[in-house]
Amino acid sequence: MRKYFFFSLVSGxxxxxxxxxxxxxxxxxxxxxxxxxxxxxxxxxxxxxVAFSNGLGQARHIVTTPxxxxxxxxxxxxxxxxxxxxxDTNGDGKADDIKGFGTFTGTGMALRGDYLYASSNSEVFRxxxxxxxxxxxxxxxxxxxxxxxxKQQHNAKPIALDDKGNLYVNIGAPSNSxxxxxxxxxxxxxxxxxxxxxAGGIWQFKADKANQSYKDGVRYATGLRxxxxxxxxxxxxxxxxxxHGRDQLDMFPEFFTPEQNAxxxxxxxxxxxxxxxxxxxxxxxxxxxxxxxxAPEFGGDGKKTTRCEGVEQPIVAFPAHxxxxxxxxxxxxxxxxxxxxxxxxxxxxSWNRSPEKQEGYYVAFVPFKDGKVSGKWEIxxxxxxxxxxxxxxxxxxxxxxxxxxxxxxxxxxxxxxxGEIYKIVYKGK
Amino acid sequence: MKKIMFLAPAVMLALVVIAAWxxxxxxxxxxKKVYDTNCLTCHQADGGGVxxxxxxxxxxxWVLGSKTRLINVVLKGMNQHLEIDGERYSxxxxxxxxxxxxxxxxxxTYIRNSFKNKAxxxxxxxxxxxxxxxx
Numbered sequence: 409m410r411k412y413f414f415f416s417l418v419s420g421x422x423x424x425x426x427x428x429x430x431x432x433x434x435x436x437x438x439x440x441x442x443x444x445x446x447x448x449x450x451x452x453x454x455x456x457x458v459a460f461s462n463g464l465g466q467a468r469h470i471v472t473t474p475x476x477x478x479x480x481x482x483x484x485x486x487x488x489x490x491x492x493x494x495x496d497t498n499g500d501g502k503a504d505d506i507k508g509f510g511t512f513t514g515t516g517m518a519l520r521g522d523y524l525y526a527s528s529n530s531e532v533f534r535x536x537x538x539x540x541x542x543x544x545x546x547x548x549x550x551x552x553x554x555x556x557x558x559k560q561q562h563n564a565k566p567i568a569l570d571d572k573g574n575l576y577v578n579i580g581a582p583s584n585s586x587x588x589x590x591x592x593x594x595x596x597x598x599x600x601x602x603x604x605x606x607a608g609g610i611w612q613f614k615a616d617k618a619n620q621s622y623k624d625g626v627r628y629a630t631g632l633r634x635x636x637x638x639x640x641x642x643x644x645x646x647x648x649x650x651x652h653g654r655d656q657l658d659m660f661p662e663f664f665t666p667e668q669n670a671x672x673x674x675x676x677x678x679x680x681x682x683x684x685x686x687x688x689x690x691x692x693x694x695x696x697x698x699x700x701x702x703a704p705e706f707g708g709d710g711k712k713t714t715r716c717e718g719v720e721q722p723i724v725a726f727p728a729h730x731x732x733x734x735x736x737x738x739x740x741x742x743x744x745x746x747x748x749x750x751x752x753x754x755x756x757x758s759w760n761r762s763p764e765k766q767e768g769y770y771v772a773f774v775p776f777k778d779g780k781v782s783g784k785w786e787i788x789x790x791x792x793x794x795x796x797x798x799x800x801x802x803x804x805x806x807x808x809x810x811x812x813x814x815x816x817x818x819x820x821x822x823x824x825x826x827g828e829i830y831k832i833v834y835k836g837k
Numbered sequence: 838m839k840k841i842m843f844l845a846p847a848v849m850l851a852l853v854v855i856a857a858w859x860x861x862x863x864x865x866x867x868x869k870k871v872y873d874t875n876c877l878t879c880h881q882a883d884g885g886g887v888x889x890x891x892x893x894x895x896x897x898x899w900v901l902g903s904k905t906r907l908i909n910v911v912l913k914g915m916n917q918h919l920e921i922d923g924e925r926y927s928x929x930x931x932x933x934x935x936x937x938x939x940x941x942x943x944x945x946t947y948i949r950n951s952f953k954n955k956a957x958x959x960x961x962x963x964x965x966x967x968x969x970x971x972x
Binding site for chain 2: 466483560561562563589590591592593595656658666759760762763799800801802803825
Protein backbone atom coordinates (compact mmCIF):
# COMPACT_ATOMS: atom_id res chain seq x y z
CA MET A 409 0.00 0.00 0.00
CA ARG A 410 1.23 3.44 -0.87
CA LYS A 411 1.19 5.49 2.30
CA TYR A 412 2.69 8.55 0.78
CA PHE A 413 2.65 10.09 -2.61
CA PHE A 414 5.36 12.14 -4.18
CA PHE A 415 4.66 15.41 -5.87
CA SER A 416 5.65 15.98 -9.41
CA LEU A 417 7.12 19.11 -7.84
CA VAL A 418 9.85 16.95 -6.33
CA SER A 419 10.89 15.62 -9.67
CA GLY A 420 10.51 19.14 -10.99
CA UNK A 421 12.96 20.45 -8.42
CA UNK A 422 15.34 17.60 -9.01
CA UNK A 423 15.31 18.18 -12.72
CA UNK A 424 15.78 21.89 -12.07
CA UNK A 425 18.87 21.25 -9.99
CA UNK A 426 20.16 18.80 -12.58
CA UNK A 427 19.57 21.36 -15.27
CA UNK A 428 21.37 23.98 -13.21
CA UNK A 429 24.61 22.10 -13.81
CA UNK A 430 24.78 23.07 -17.44
CA UNK A 431 22.58 26.13 -17.33
CA UNK A 432 23.26 28.81 -19.87
CA UNK A 433 24.07 32.39 -19.04
CA UNK A 434 20.59 33.44 -20.11
CA UNK A 435 18.73 31.05 -17.83
CA UNK A 436 20.90 32.02 -14.84
CA UNK A 437 20.06 35.65 -15.43
CA UNK A 438 16.41 34.74 -15.68
CA UNK A 439 16.51 32.87 -12.38
CA UNK A 440 18.26 35.80 -10.69
CA UNK A 441 15.69 38.22 -12.01
CA UNK A 442 12.86 36.04 -10.76
CA UNK A 443 14.38 35.66 -7.31
CA UNK A 444 14.50 39.02 -5.53
CA UNK A 445 16.99 39.47 -2.73
CA UNK A 446 15.65 37.94 0.49
CA UNK A 447 12.48 36.92 -1.36
CA UNK A 448 11.49 40.58 -1.41
CA UNK A 449 11.49 40.89 2.39
CA UNK A 450 12.88 43.84 4.31
CA UNK A 451 14.38 42.85 7.66
CA UNK A 452 16.82 44.27 10.22
CA UNK A 453 20.53 44.13 9.25
CA UNK A 454 22.09 40.68 9.38
CA UNK A 455 18.90 38.78 8.55
CA UNK A 456 18.27 37.08 5.23
CA UNK A 457 15.48 34.98 3.78
CA VAL A 458 15.15 32.19 1.25
CA ALA A 459 12.15 30.32 -0.11
CA PHE A 460 12.29 26.99 1.72
CA SER A 461 9.45 25.91 -0.53
CA ASN A 462 6.88 27.44 -2.82
CA GLY A 463 3.60 26.83 -4.57
CA LEU A 464 1.93 24.93 -1.72
CA GLY A 465 -1.36 26.82 -2.00
CA GLN A 466 -3.15 27.81 1.17
CA ALA A 467 -0.28 27.10 3.57
CA ARG A 468 -1.61 27.88 7.04
CA HIS A 469 0.10 26.88 10.29
CA ILE A 470 3.47 25.15 10.30
CA VAL A 471 5.75 23.30 12.72
CA THR A 472 9.30 21.98 12.59
CA THR A 473 10.63 18.83 14.21
CA PRO A 474 13.98 18.61 16.05
CA UNK A 475 15.31 16.88 12.90
CA UNK A 476 14.41 19.91 10.79
CA UNK A 477 11.38 18.49 9.00
CA UNK A 478 8.71 21.11 8.31
CA UNK A 479 5.04 20.13 8.42
CA UNK A 480 2.54 22.45 6.76
CA UNK A 481 -1.24 22.44 7.29
CA UNK A 482 -3.00 23.45 4.10
CA UNK A 483 -6.57 24.74 3.94
CA UNK A 484 -7.08 23.60 0.38
CA UNK A 485 -6.06 20.04 -0.44
CA UNK A 486 -2.89 19.73 -2.51
CA UNK A 487 -3.23 16.68 -4.72
CA UNK A 488 -5.81 15.36 -2.27
CA UNK A 489 -3.62 15.88 0.81
CA UNK A 490 -4.14 18.24 3.75
CA UNK A 491 -0.71 18.09 5.43
CA UNK A 492 2.60 18.49 3.61
CA UNK A 493 5.91 17.24 4.94
CA UNK A 494 8.93 19.19 3.71
CA UNK A 495 12.50 18.04 4.06
CA ASP A 496 15.80 19.56 3.01
CA THR A 497 17.92 16.48 2.36
CA ASN A 498 21.02 18.16 0.89
CA GLY A 499 21.29 21.03 3.39
CA ASP A 500 20.99 23.85 0.88
CA GLY A 501 18.22 25.51 2.87
CA LYS A 502 15.45 24.46 0.51
CA ALA A 503 12.99 21.59 0.69
CA ASP A 504 13.80 18.96 -1.92
CA ASP A 505 11.68 16.09 -0.60
CA ILE A 506 7.96 16.76 -0.24
CA LYS A 507 5.26 14.28 0.72
CA GLY A 508 1.61 14.68 1.58
CA PHE A 509 -0.83 12.87 3.86
CA GLY A 510 -4.09 13.49 5.70
CA THR A 511 -7.30 14.19 3.84
CA PHE A 512 -8.74 17.09 5.86
CA THR A 513 -8.36 20.81 5.25
CA GLY A 514 -7.87 23.24 8.13
CA THR A 515 -5.40 25.57 9.81
CA GLY A 516 -4.13 24.38 13.20
CA MET A 517 -0.87 22.57 13.74
CA ALA A 518 1.31 21.99 16.80
CA LEU A 519 4.01 19.63 17.95
CA ARG A 520 4.80 18.27 21.39
CA GLY A 521 7.06 15.34 22.17
CA ASP A 522 6.50 12.51 19.72
CA TYR A 523 3.17 13.80 18.42
CA LEU A 524 2.12 16.06 15.59
CA TYR A 525 -1.31 17.66 16.15
CA ALA A 526 -3.38 19.04 13.29
CA SER A 527 -6.91 20.42 13.17
CA SER A 528 -9.73 20.50 10.68
CA ASN A 529 -12.39 23.17 11.23
CA SER A 530 -14.25 20.94 13.71
CA GLU A 531 -11.79 18.32 14.97
CA VAL A 532 -8.24 17.84 16.24
CA PHE A 533 -6.13 14.82 15.27
CA ARG A 534 -2.69 13.63 16.27
CA UNK A 535 -0.07 11.63 14.42
CA UNK A 536 2.79 9.69 15.99
CA UNK A 537 6.34 10.62 15.00
CA UNK A 538 9.28 8.22 14.88
CA UNK A 539 12.85 9.04 15.93
CA UNK A 540 13.50 10.66 12.56
CA UNK A 541 10.52 12.98 12.92
CA UNK A 542 8.52 11.06 10.32
CA UNK A 543 4.83 10.31 10.78
CA UNK A 544 4.22 6.62 11.45
CA UNK A 545 0.43 6.58 10.97
CA UNK A 546 -0.31 9.00 8.11
CA UNK A 547 -3.58 7.23 7.22
CA UNK A 548 -4.86 6.57 10.73
CA UNK A 549 -4.40 9.50 13.10
CA UNK A 550 -5.97 9.47 16.56
CA UNK A 551 -8.99 11.73 16.80
CA UNK A 552 -8.45 13.76 19.98
CA UNK A 553 -11.28 16.31 19.78
CA UNK A 554 -14.49 16.18 17.76
CA UNK A 555 -17.79 18.01 17.33
CA UNK A 556 -16.63 21.62 17.61
CA UNK A 557 -18.69 24.46 16.17
CA UNK A 558 -18.03 25.07 12.47
CA LYS A 559 -20.28 27.74 11.01
CA GLN A 560 -17.93 29.02 8.29
CA GLN A 561 -17.06 32.36 9.81
CA HIS A 562 -13.97 32.16 12.06
CA ASN A 563 -14.04 28.37 11.87
CA ALA A 564 -10.29 27.74 11.89
CA LYS A 565 -9.15 25.83 14.99
CA PRO A 566 -5.61 26.93 15.84
CA ILE A 567 -4.10 24.89 18.67
CA ALA A 568 -1.34 24.98 21.28
CA LEU A 569 0.04 22.54 23.86
CA ASP A 570 1.48 23.11 27.32
CA ASP A 571 4.04 20.93 29.09
CA LYS A 572 1.44 19.44 31.45
CA GLY A 573 -0.41 17.33 28.89
CA ASN A 574 -3.07 19.85 27.90
CA LEU A 575 -4.27 20.88 24.48
CA TYR A 576 -5.72 24.37 23.89
CA VAL A 577 -8.11 24.93 21.01
CA ASN A 578 -9.43 28.25 19.76
CA ILE A 579 -13.12 28.08 18.91
CA GLY A 580 -13.76 31.32 17.04
CA ALA A 581 -17.15 33.02 17.27
CA PRO A 582 -19.15 32.60 14.07
CA SER A 583 -20.09 36.27 14.26
CA ASN A 584 -18.65 39.77 14.21
CA SER A 585 -20.24 41.13 17.38
CA UNK A 586 -23.05 38.73 18.35
CA UNK A 587 -25.73 40.88 16.73
CA UNK A 588 -29.26 39.56 16.26
CA UNK A 589 -28.54 39.85 12.54
CA UNK A 590 -24.81 39.36 11.96
CA UNK A 591 -23.08 42.28 10.21
CA UNK A 592 -26.34 44.16 9.65
CA UNK A 593 -26.44 47.92 10.09
CA UNK A 594 -27.75 48.89 13.50
CA UNK A 595 -28.69 45.35 14.58
CA UNK A 596 -28.65 45.02 18.38
CA UNK A 597 -26.46 42.58 20.28
CA UNK A 598 -27.88 39.38 21.75
CA UNK A 599 -27.58 39.85 25.49
CA UNK A 600 -26.37 37.56 26.95
CA UNK A 601 -24.56 36.35 23.86
CA UNK A 602 -25.47 32.65 23.38
CA UNK A 603 -22.46 32.08 21.12
CA UNK A 604 -20.17 32.19 24.16
CA UNK A 605 -21.49 28.82 25.36
CA UNK A 606 -19.79 26.93 22.54
CA ALA A 607 -17.42 29.42 20.89
CA GLY A 608 -15.71 32.78 21.33
CA GLY A 609 -13.01 31.37 23.56
CA ILE A 610 -10.22 28.90 24.20
CA TRP A 611 -11.14 25.37 25.27
CA GLN A 612 -8.74 23.06 27.11
CA PHE A 613 -8.67 19.32 26.45
CA LYS A 614 -6.40 16.45 27.42
CA ALA A 615 -3.68 16.09 24.81
CA ASP A 616 -3.73 12.29 24.89
CA LYS A 617 -7.42 11.34 25.24
CA ALA A 618 -9.42 10.28 22.19
CA ASN A 619 -12.81 11.58 21.04
CA GLN A 620 -13.26 14.45 23.47
CA SER A 621 -15.90 17.08 22.84
CA TYR A 622 -17.40 20.02 24.76
CA LYS A 623 -18.48 17.88 27.74
CA ASP A 624 -14.92 16.62 28.21
CA GLY A 625 -13.23 19.99 27.82
CA VAL A 626 -12.99 23.13 29.90
CA ARG A 627 -13.80 26.60 28.64
CA TYR A 628 -10.39 27.94 29.62
CA ALA A 629 -10.87 31.55 28.53
CA THR A 630 -13.87 33.38 27.10
CA GLY A 631 -14.75 36.68 25.44
CA LEU A 632 -12.30 36.07 22.61
CA ARG A 633 -13.82 36.72 19.20
CA UNK A 634 -11.34 34.70 17.19
CA UNK A 635 -7.81 33.68 18.14
CA UNK A 636 -5.58 32.60 15.29
CA UNK A 637 -2.34 32.90 17.25
CA UNK A 638 -1.81 31.13 20.57
CA UNK A 639 1.35 29.83 22.19
CA UNK A 640 2.40 28.50 25.57
CA UNK A 641 5.07 30.64 27.19
CA UNK A 642 7.35 28.43 29.28
CA UNK A 643 8.86 31.38 31.21
CA UNK A 644 5.53 32.79 32.37
CA UNK A 645 4.10 29.27 32.42
CA UNK A 646 0.92 30.68 30.91
CA UNK A 647 -1.01 30.72 27.65
CA UNK A 648 -0.72 33.80 25.44
CA UNK A 649 -3.20 34.58 22.68
CA UNK A 650 -3.77 37.26 20.08
CA UNK A 651 -7.28 38.10 18.99
CA HIS A 652 -8.81 39.26 15.73
CA GLY A 653 -10.71 42.29 17.03
CA ARG A 654 -14.16 43.24 15.88
CA ASP A 655 -15.00 44.76 12.49
CA GLN A 656 -17.45 47.36 11.26
CA LEU A 657 -17.99 49.80 14.11
CA ASP A 658 -19.50 52.01 11.41
CA MET A 659 -22.56 49.75 11.26
CA PHE A 660 -23.60 52.33 13.84
CA PRO A 661 -23.05 55.47 11.75
CA GLU A 662 -24.60 57.70 14.41
CA PHE A 663 -21.51 57.07 16.53
CA PHE A 664 -18.70 56.00 14.19
CA THR A 665 -17.38 57.02 10.76
CA PRO A 666 -15.68 54.52 8.42
CA GLU A 667 -12.39 56.27 9.22
CA GLN A 668 -12.94 55.67 12.94
CA ASN A 669 -13.74 52.03 12.26
CA ALA A 670 -10.47 51.76 10.35
CA UNK A 671 -8.38 53.00 13.27
CA UNK A 672 -10.04 52.39 16.64
CA UNK A 673 -10.53 48.72 17.43
CA UNK A 674 -7.31 47.05 18.55
CA UNK A 675 -5.98 43.63 17.72
CA UNK A 676 -5.37 42.61 21.35
CA UNK A 677 -2.70 40.32 22.75
CA UNK A 678 -3.49 38.74 26.12
CA UNK A 679 -1.96 36.50 28.70
CA UNK A 680 -4.92 34.31 29.61
CA UNK A 681 -5.12 32.44 32.88
CA UNK A 682 -7.86 29.91 33.36
CA UNK A 683 -11.21 31.71 33.71
CA UNK A 684 -10.12 34.88 31.90
CA UNK A 685 -12.84 36.96 30.23
CA UNK A 686 -11.45 39.18 27.50
CA UNK A 687 -14.70 41.04 26.83
CA UNK A 688 -16.06 40.11 23.40
CA UNK A 689 -18.74 40.84 22.25
CA UNK A 690 -19.64 43.45 24.88
CA UNK A 691 -16.33 45.32 24.86
CA UNK A 692 -13.59 46.28 22.45
CA UNK A 693 -10.27 48.00 23.07
CA UNK A 694 -9.98 51.53 21.66
CA UNK A 695 -6.35 52.21 20.66
CA UNK A 696 -6.89 55.98 20.68
CA UNK A 697 -8.40 56.17 24.18
CA UNK A 698 -6.32 53.22 25.43
CA UNK A 699 -9.21 51.52 27.19
CA UNK A 700 -11.98 48.99 26.83
CA UNK A 701 -15.19 50.50 25.53
CA UNK A 702 -18.78 49.27 25.49
CA ALA A 703 -19.68 47.98 22.01
CA PRO A 704 -22.40 49.89 20.13
CA GLU A 705 -24.48 46.70 19.76
CA PHE A 706 -24.84 46.74 23.55
CA GLY A 707 -25.52 50.43 24.05
CA GLY A 708 -22.04 51.86 23.54
CA ASP A 709 -21.44 55.20 21.85
CA GLY A 710 -17.66 55.46 21.69
CA LYS A 711 -17.56 56.98 25.20
CA LYS A 712 -19.24 54.52 27.58
CA THR A 713 -17.09 51.99 29.39
CA THR A 714 -19.91 50.37 31.40
CA ARG A 715 -19.47 46.60 32.06
CA CYS A 716 -15.93 46.71 30.59
CA GLU A 717 -13.96 47.74 33.68
CA GLY A 718 -13.49 44.23 34.99
CA VAL A 719 -12.53 42.46 31.79
CA GLU A 720 -9.05 41.33 30.85
CA GLN A 721 -6.79 44.10 29.55
CA PRO A 722 -4.48 43.52 26.57
CA ILE A 723 -0.73 43.30 27.19
CA VAL A 724 -0.22 44.76 23.70
CA ALA A 725 -2.81 46.62 21.61
CA PHE A 726 -1.95 46.52 17.91
CA PRO A 727 -3.55 48.73 15.25
CA ALA A 728 -7.00 47.74 14.01
CA HIS A 729 -7.88 44.94 11.61
CA UNK A 730 -4.33 43.71 10.84
CA UNK A 731 -5.42 40.10 11.38
CA UNK A 732 -2.81 38.41 13.59
CA UNK A 733 -2.72 34.85 12.25
CA UNK A 734 0.00 33.30 14.36
CA UNK A 735 2.02 33.83 17.53
CA UNK A 736 5.39 32.27 18.34
CA UNK A 737 7.68 32.74 21.32
CA UNK A 738 11.24 32.59 20.06
CA UNK A 739 13.48 30.40 22.19
CA UNK A 740 16.29 29.84 19.71
CA UNK A 741 19.88 31.04 19.86
CA UNK A 742 20.49 31.96 16.22
CA UNK A 743 18.94 35.44 16.45
CA UNK A 744 20.50 38.29 18.48
CA UNK A 745 19.86 38.40 22.22
CA UNK A 746 16.97 40.90 22.04
CA UNK A 747 14.83 38.33 20.24
CA UNK A 748 15.28 35.62 22.86
CA UNK A 749 11.95 34.73 24.50
CA UNK A 750 10.17 37.49 22.58
CA UNK A 751 7.04 37.05 20.48
CA UNK A 752 6.82 36.98 16.71
CA UNK A 753 3.40 37.67 15.23
CA UNK A 754 2.33 36.98 11.64
CA UNK A 755 -0.12 39.65 10.51
CA UNK A 756 -2.18 38.33 7.62
CA UNK A 757 -3.19 41.90 6.67
CA SER A 758 -6.43 43.82 6.90
CA TRP A 759 -9.53 44.09 4.75
CA ASN A 760 -11.81 46.22 6.92
CA ARG A 761 -10.02 49.59 6.66
CA SER A 762 -11.69 51.19 3.65
CA PRO A 763 -11.47 54.00 2.70
CA GLU A 764 -7.96 53.95 4.25
CA LYS A 765 -5.24 51.75 2.80
CA GLN A 766 -4.98 48.24 4.20
CA GLU A 767 -2.41 47.47 6.92
CA GLY A 768 -0.46 44.49 8.24
CA TYR A 769 0.89 41.92 5.77
CA TYR A 770 4.07 41.64 7.86
CA VAL A 771 5.71 39.81 10.73
CA ALA A 772 6.04 41.86 13.92
CA PHE A 773 8.15 41.36 17.03
CA VAL A 774 7.39 42.09 20.69
CA PRO A 775 10.32 41.93 23.14
CA PHE A 776 9.72 39.97 26.36
CA LYS A 777 11.69 39.56 29.57
CA ASP A 778 10.80 36.96 32.19
CA GLY A 779 7.46 36.33 30.53
CA LYS A 780 6.48 40.01 30.45
CA VAL A 781 6.41 42.53 27.60
CA SER A 782 9.64 44.54 27.94
CA GLY A 783 9.48 47.07 25.12
CA LYS A 784 7.61 48.44 22.14
CA TRP A 785 6.58 46.19 19.29
CA GLU A 786 8.20 46.65 15.90
CA ILE A 787 7.88 45.39 12.36
CA UNK A 788 10.37 42.56 11.87
CA UNK A 789 9.85 41.39 8.29
CA UNK A 790 7.89 43.38 5.74
CA UNK A 791 7.31 43.20 2.01
CA UNK A 792 5.26 40.00 1.76
CA UNK A 793 2.53 41.84 -0.15
CA UNK A 794 4.95 42.61 -2.98
CA UNK A 795 3.35 46.00 -3.62
CA UNK A 796 4.02 49.32 -1.84
CA UNK A 797 0.39 49.85 -0.88
CA UNK A 798 -2.47 47.39 -0.54
CA UNK A 799 -5.85 49.01 -1.09
CA UNK A 800 -7.75 45.77 -1.77
CA UNK A 801 -6.51 42.53 -0.13
CA UNK A 802 -6.31 40.60 -3.38
CA UNK A 803 -3.46 42.88 -4.45
CA UNK A 804 -1.18 41.20 -1.89
CA UNK A 805 1.03 38.64 -3.62
CA UNK A 806 1.82 36.88 -0.33
CA UNK A 807 0.24 37.06 3.12
CA UNK A 808 1.97 35.78 6.28
CA UNK A 809 -0.07 33.13 8.08
CA UNK A 810 2.01 30.69 10.13
CA UNK A 811 5.26 30.73 12.14
CA UNK A 812 7.68 28.05 13.28
CA UNK A 813 11.14 27.95 14.79
CA UNK A 814 13.63 25.52 13.30
CA UNK A 815 16.02 23.45 15.44
CA UNK A 816 18.84 25.77 14.33
CA UNK A 817 16.86 28.83 15.44
CA UNK A 818 15.76 29.89 11.95
CA UNK A 819 12.27 31.39 11.67
CA UNK A 820 9.88 29.87 9.15
CA UNK A 821 6.94 31.91 7.85
CA UNK A 822 4.14 30.45 5.73
CA UNK A 823 2.14 32.38 3.14
CA UNK A 824 -1.39 31.27 2.30
CA UNK A 825 -1.80 33.04 -1.04
CA UNK A 826 0.86 31.27 -3.08
CA GLY A 827 2.03 28.81 -0.45
CA GLU A 828 5.58 30.05 -0.06
CA ILE A 829 7.49 28.93 3.04
CA TYR A 830 10.09 31.55 3.94
CA LYS A 831 13.12 30.60 5.99
CA ILE A 832 14.63 33.59 7.79
CA VAL A 833 18.13 33.26 9.21
CA TYR A 834 20.59 35.54 10.99
CA LYS A 835 24.18 35.56 9.86
CA GLY A 836 25.35 38.70 11.62
CA LYS A 837 26.66 41.90 10.16
CA MET B 838 -35.29 30.96 -46.36
CA LYS B 839 -36.17 34.31 -47.77
CA LYS B 840 -37.78 35.25 -44.50
CA ILE B 841 -34.59 34.44 -42.59
CA MET B 842 -32.53 36.50 -44.99
CA PHE B 843 -34.92 39.33 -44.40
CA LEU B 844 -34.60 39.01 -40.62
CA ALA B 845 -30.81 38.89 -40.56
CA PRO B 846 -30.20 42.65 -40.66
CA ALA B 847 -32.74 43.14 -37.89
CA VAL B 848 -30.98 40.55 -35.72
CA MET B 849 -27.62 42.18 -36.45
CA LEU B 850 -29.02 45.55 -35.53
CA ALA B 851 -30.44 44.17 -32.29
CA LEU B 852 -27.06 42.65 -31.41
CA VAL B 853 -25.28 45.93 -32.09
CA VAL B 854 -27.80 47.77 -29.93
CA ILE B 855 -27.35 45.29 -27.06
CA ALA B 856 -23.55 45.44 -27.32
CA ALA B 857 -23.56 49.21 -27.39
CA TRP B 858 -25.99 49.53 -24.49
CA UNK B 859 -24.68 51.38 -21.53
CA UNK B 860 -26.42 52.43 -18.37
CA UNK B 861 -26.97 56.15 -18.13
CA UNK B 862 -24.63 58.25 -16.03
CA UNK B 863 -27.27 59.15 -13.45
CA UNK B 864 -28.03 55.48 -12.74
CA UNK B 865 -24.33 54.71 -12.39
CA UNK B 866 -23.79 57.68 -10.07
CA UNK B 867 -26.73 56.68 -7.87
CA UNK B 868 -25.58 53.05 -7.92
CA LYS B 869 -22.05 54.00 -6.89
CA LYS B 870 -23.42 55.95 -3.95
CA VAL B 871 -25.40 52.93 -2.74
CA TYR B 872 -22.35 50.72 -3.33
CA ASP B 873 -19.96 52.95 -1.39
CA THR B 874 -22.31 53.12 1.59
CA ASN B 875 -23.45 49.51 1.75
CA CYS B 876 -21.14 47.19 -0.18
CA LEU B 877 -17.64 48.62 -0.43
CA THR B 878 -16.48 47.62 3.07
CA CYS B 879 -16.63 43.92 2.27
CA HIS B 880 -16.45 43.79 -1.52
CA GLN B 881 -13.75 46.52 -1.70
CA ALA B 882 -13.45 49.63 -3.87
CA ASP B 883 -12.23 47.55 -6.82
CA GLY B 884 -14.96 44.90 -6.46
CA GLY B 885 -12.21 42.41 -5.68
CA GLY B 886 -13.73 41.07 -2.47
CA VAL B 887 -11.48 39.47 0.13
CA UNK B 888 -9.94 36.10 -0.74
CA UNK B 889 -11.70 33.30 1.22
CA UNK B 890 -13.92 35.77 3.12
CA UNK B 891 -16.02 37.94 0.83
CA UNK B 892 -16.63 37.04 -2.83
CA UNK B 893 -15.39 39.29 -5.61
CA UNK B 894 -17.94 41.00 -7.88
CA UNK B 895 -15.66 41.08 -10.89
CA UNK B 896 -16.71 38.73 -13.68
CA UNK B 897 -18.42 36.18 -11.49
CA UNK B 898 -21.38 34.11 -12.60
CA TRP B 899 -23.42 35.32 -9.62
CA VAL B 900 -23.11 38.94 -10.77
CA LEU B 901 -23.32 38.44 -14.51
CA GLY B 902 -25.84 35.57 -14.46
CA SER B 903 -29.43 35.32 -13.24
CA LYS B 904 -30.84 38.68 -12.14
CA THR B 905 -33.34 36.94 -9.88
CA ARG B 906 -30.58 35.15 -8.00
CA LEU B 907 -28.60 38.37 -7.69
CA ILE B 908 -31.59 40.39 -6.47
CA ASN B 909 -32.30 37.69 -3.91
CA VAL B 910 -28.75 37.92 -2.54
CA VAL B 911 -29.37 41.59 -1.80
CA LEU B 912 -32.86 41.03 -0.37
CA LYS B 913 -32.09 37.94 1.72
CA GLY B 914 -28.35 38.14 2.30
CA MET B 915 -26.14 35.10 2.14
CA ASN B 916 -25.25 32.80 4.98
CA GLN B 917 -24.64 29.52 3.26
CA HIS B 918 -21.17 28.36 2.46
CA LEU B 919 -21.86 28.24 -1.26
CA GLU B 920 -19.27 27.73 -3.91
CA ILE B 921 -18.94 30.67 -6.28
CA ASP B 922 -16.97 29.88 -9.40
CA GLY B 923 -14.97 27.21 -7.57
CA GLU B 924 -14.19 29.17 -4.39
CA ARG B 925 -15.87 29.36 -0.99
CA TYR B 926 -16.23 32.47 1.16
CA SER B 927 -16.79 32.29 4.90
CA UNK B 928 -18.24 35.68 5.87
CA UNK B 929 -21.98 36.19 6.02
CA UNK B 930 -23.82 38.91 4.15
CA UNK B 931 -26.73 40.52 5.96
CA UNK B 932 -30.00 41.11 4.07
CA UNK B 933 -30.24 44.57 2.52
CA UNK B 934 -34.02 44.50 2.15
CA UNK B 935 -34.26 47.96 3.71
CA UNK B 936 -32.95 49.39 0.44
CA UNK B 937 -35.67 50.64 -1.91
CA UNK B 938 -36.41 48.98 -5.25
CA UNK B 939 -34.81 51.99 -6.93
CA UNK B 940 -31.62 51.69 -4.82
CA UNK B 941 -31.30 47.95 -5.49
CA UNK B 942 -31.91 48.50 -9.20
CA UNK B 943 -29.26 51.24 -9.25
CA UNK B 944 -26.61 49.36 -7.29
CA UNK B 945 -27.01 46.10 -9.20
CA THR B 946 -26.92 47.91 -12.55
CA TYR B 947 -23.79 49.69 -11.29
CA ILE B 948 -22.15 46.41 -10.20
CA ARG B 949 -23.05 44.69 -13.47
CA ASN B 950 -21.34 47.54 -15.36
CA SER B 951 -18.29 48.18 -13.16
CA PHE B 952 -15.17 46.16 -12.30
CA LYS B 953 -14.75 45.07 -15.94
CA ASN B 954 -18.33 43.74 -15.95
CA LYS B 955 -20.76 44.37 -18.76
CA ALA B 956 -24.32 43.14 -18.42
CA UNK B 957 -27.85 44.37 -18.83
CA UNK B 958 -29.52 46.65 -16.32
CA UNK B 959 -31.54 45.42 -13.37
CA UNK B 960 -34.74 47.45 -13.54
CA UNK B 961 -36.94 48.68 -10.72
CA UNK B 962 -39.58 46.34 -12.13
CA UNK B 963 -37.21 43.36 -11.83
CA UNK B 964 -36.59 44.15 -8.17
CA UNK B 965 -40.28 44.77 -7.44
CA UNK B 966 -41.19 41.44 -9.03
CA UNK B 967 -38.56 39.41 -7.13
CA UNK B 968 -39.33 41.17 -3.85
CA UNK B 969 -43.05 40.41 -4.22
CA UNK B 970 -42.31 36.76 -4.97
CA UNK B 971 -39.88 36.37 -2.08
CA UNK B 972 -42.38 37.56 0.52
